[in-house]
Amino acid sequence: TDIQGTVEFKNVSFRYPDGQSNVLQNISFKVNKGETVAFIGSTGCGKTSLVNLITRFYDATSGEVLVDGYNVRDYKKDELSRKIGYVSQKAVLFSGDIQSNINFGDNDADISAIEKAISISQSEEFVKLQKNGLEAHVAQGGQNFSGGQKQRLSIARALARKAEIFIFDDTFSALDYKTDKILRNALKTKMKDSTCIIVAQRIGTIIDADQIFVIDNGEIVGHGTHKELLNTCDTYKEIAQS
Ligand code: GTP
Numbered sequence: 001t002d003i004q005g006t007v008e009f010k011n012v013s014f015r016y017p018d019g020q021s022n023v024l025q026n027i028s029f030k031v032n033k034g035e036t037v038a039f040i041g042s043t044g045c046g047k048t049s050l051v052n053l054i055t056r057f058y059d060a061t062s063g064e065v066l067v068d069g070y071n072v073r074d075y076k077k078d079e080l081s082r083k084i085g086y087v088s089q090k091a092v093l094f095s096g097d098i099q100s101n102i103n104f105g106d107n108d109a110d111i112s113a114i115e116k117a118i119s120i121s122q123s124e125e126f127v128k129l130q131k132n133g134l135e136a137h138v139a140q141g142g143q144n145f146s147g148g149q150k151q152r153l154s155i156a157r158a159l160a161r162k163a164e165i166f167i168f169d170d171t172f173s174a175l176d177y178k179t180d181k182i183l184r185n186a187l188k189t190k191m192k193d194s195t196c197i198i199v200a201q202r203i204g205t206i207i208d209a210d211q212i213f214v215i216d217n218g219e220i221v222g223h224g225t226h227k228e229l230l231n232t233c234d235t236y237k238e239i240a241q242s
């Protein structure tokens with residue numbers, strides 16, 4: 001149905017349990033099924049805090065966060081996490097092998113799904129170089145992989161899920177511009193029916209997004225497409241010129 005793959009914030013404010021003041025203030029937006037939506041804004045403006053309310057790492061202090069039309073608080077934990085493929089800002093790898101890292105938690109993708117995820121995430125070239133391929137050793141914290149390789153493996157992990165909503169928290173800034181571009185094209189093809197929420201630092205990463213939200217100091221200060229925002233949002237213009 002049309003409600004599947006939607007995310008909506010209704011007047012959401014958020015203060016960390018140990019915090020003094022709101023880090024998000026009256027946030028409202030709607031992401032439709034299959035859309036690619038981006039959040040951009042300077043460091044510390046609240047982007048990670050915002051996406052963490054969708055996954056329920058934290059709960060909104062006031063207002064409502066809806067996934068598929070239902071308040072996220074009304075889902076069982078595993079029910080919500082099954083709907084969402086999430087790539088955190090800091091790629092996390094565990095000691096084990098590549099396959100177990102992709103198939104971690106409640107993920108139980110088969111080999112062909114894993115291989116597909118490896119391919120789309122542009123991990124194939126460096127996974128192939130490993131003597132044992134998918135069984136190659138991963139050290140604690142993924143120390144034997146570069147930052148960009150870790151990022152790509154954590155993208156593969158999210159892609160191996162049959163999620164309807166994907167969240168990429170600043171996932172592409174650890175990649176060089178060329179890899180960023182190739183990867184986003186591959187994602188576009190793979191995810192044409194999935195909803196995609198991208199937190200970004202570079203304008204180039206989000207230029208094609210259906211909707212872009214500009215965040216400043218916990219508030220939405222601009223909303224539109226790239227072209228629209230260049231005409232309507234000073235903060236966006238500043239980011240574009242930097
Ligand atoms: P970048 O990832 O650097 O681009 O920033 P961001 O836009 O993702 O900001 P984030 O949501 O991480 O932080 C927003 C505000 O919340 C900042 O003022 C942080 O200092 C604050 N913050 C983040 N995590 C915590 C926390 O665990 N406790 C408290 N009290 N504040 C936090």
Ligand code: MG
Nearest residue numbers: 047048089170
């Ligand atoms: Mg962040």
